[in-house]
Amino acid sequence: MLAELQNVTLTYNLDSLFWQIGKDGVYTVGDTRRHIDDHILPTIDVPTIWNKSLPRKVNVFMWRLRLDRLPNRFNLPRRGLDIDSITCPVCNLMPETSSYYFFNYDLASSVWRAV
Numbered sequence: 025m026l027a028e029l030q031n032v033t034l035t036y037n038l039d040s041l042f043w044q045i046g047k048d049g050v051y052t053v054g055d056t057r058r059h060i061d062d063h064i065l066p067t068i069d070v071p072t073i074w075n076k077s078l079p080r081k082v083n084v085f086m087w088r089l090r091l092d093r094l095p096n097r098f099n100l101p102r103r104g105l106d107i108d109s110i111t112c113p114v115c116n117l118m119p120e121t122s123s124y125y126f127f128n129y130d131l132a133s134s135v136w137r138a139v
């Protein structure tokens with residue numbers, strides 16, 4: 025650390041914020057989103073574009089659903105959590121996956137239709 029600090033030169037100018045990712049050193053949400061899309065999420069072929077008419081938590085939930093990153097019983101063991109069963113706790117017949125709950129489960133389908 026001392027070796028790194030030897031190359032630092034302090035000046036007597038006023039302190040200022042500089043955002044290296046954005047243009048002109050100014051922070052913008054759009055520049056940050058593009059940086060995340062380009063550098064942090066390289067395996068995703070579709071950029072994260074949020075629907076502004078929906079609450080942020082709904083956007084994040086739908087994004088996690090699309091990527092199959094919801095913490096359901098099928099995904100938890102893949103993240104290193106030890107659980108007794110990966111099957112649906114209601115019917116105990118099918119693995120509790122996101123696609124099961126949101127697209128194949130009769131109870132969830134009836135809720136979606138009601139909404």
Ligand SMILES: [Zn+2]
Binds near residue numbers: 113116117118
């Ligand atoms: Zn079930």
